[in-house]
Amino acid sequence: QSALTQPASVSGSPGQSITISCTGTSSDIGGYHYVSWYQQDPGKAPKLLIFDVNNRPSGVSDRFSGSKSGNTASLTITGLQTEDEADYYCGSYSSSGTYVIFGGGTKLTV
Amino acid sequence: QVQLQESGPGLVKPSETLSLTCTVSGGSVTTYYWTWIRQPPGKGLEWIGYIPYGGSTNYNPSLRSRVTMSLDTSKNQFSLSLNFVTAADTAVYFCARGVGATHFDFWGQGTMVTVSS
16 A cells, blocks of 8 residues: 555546646645656656646646645646556655655556 | 666565666766665555765665665766565666655666566
């Protein structure tokens, strides 16, 4: 069982928007501004999409955005494209021992 | 552009030691937090730990008794050693560059390590 809780799957149609949630505790997501999101295509390494809750690295589309409320973080993808179909993982700093923890991943179907 | 490349055996026998090296190009290992992350087949990501240049290592408590990381600045590489492996250690192992140790902006392609006799 993963430390952060994500839905196993979400789906949407091209052009639509979707949101993936990531729920933790006050020892991780709720207590710190260190939430990150990664996109992983099959057989590939994860790619950083969002860091520090709502910051995008250079080169990442502004269709991807992050937010946080309480112990839950969210990744929103607008204007869905077929190439967005992938697995998405959230990560967070944790003060309760394991320095960085991840969610179990969410499979996005477009 | 920073690039990372893992290398090491793809098959390790139970109770033996898994050893991997990550070669960094396009950047120096004397900054940032050099991190290992693994992913069992069909499962999620697990942070193993990091080693920063000139600083202290930090390991996942669940693996701490079996993990050692080291840094070789002359070769611009860092390494992972995991001893007394079992089938539960079978996974794709990724090396990555940690920024502030909390997020990872560059990753290696990953290397599959199978623990089996």
